Amino acid sequence: MQMPETYVLIARLVLAGVLGGLIGAEREYRAKVAGMRTHLMVAIGSALMLIVSRYGFNGQGDPSRVAAQIVSGIGFIGAGAIMVQRHSVHGLTTAAGVWVAAGIGMAVACGLYAIGIAATVLSLVGLEVLGWLPPNRHRSSGESSSAAGKTASDR
Numbered sequence: 001m002q003m004p005e006t007y008v009l010i011a012r013l014v015l016a017g018v019l020g021g022l023i024g025a026e027r028e029y030r031a032k033v034a035g036m037r038t039h040l041m042v043a044i045g046s047a048l049m050l051i052v053s054r055y056g057f058n059g060q061g062d063p064s065r066v067a068a069q070i071v072s073g074i075g076f077i078g079a080g081a082i083m084v085q086r087h088s089v090h091g092l093t094t095a096a097g098v099w100v101a102a103g104i105g106m107a108v109a110c111g112l113y114a115i116g117i118a119a120t121v122l123s124l125v126g127l128e129v130l131g132w133l134p135p136n137r138h139r140s141s142g143e144s145s146s147a148a149g150k151t152a153s154d155r
Helices: 006-029 036-055 063-081 092-109 113-132 145-149
Strands: 083-085 088-090
Touching (some): 006 036, 006 092, 036 092, 063 092
16 A cells, blocks of 8 residues: 555645534534534544554554544544433534544545545535424424323323
8 A cells, every 4th residue: 555645645634624624614503512623623633543544554554443443432522512401312413413524534534535525515415404394303392291201002
């Protein structure tokens, strides 16, 4: 495996940051807990770790192991964005955005530019277009809290 020129690796870091930052900008616009800086740093960090694991050890080792650990580690960061308040969960979409930003960073680090760009576009479309749909509610607002514990056959 031949190592790309240094400027190519730097360009990959820059592209990862830009793409992750775009997702973060949308989250920041919506005043969510993880914004542009967080998503940018996650994308750059995951790209950097994968570049180092792939090219930093003269072809020794297995970059897929680092990729797997990035996915696991980002889960802990995403968990910090999720909050539960009175039977309501907030932050799942932001946590998923952080997870996707890591994946985009990894794709770009491997030179899969079109895949990273496509994932960014699809994510932004999902965040924006699907955000226009009415929220899915499991209970109507008129139901009492005692009805929440009943099964479908009880209602």
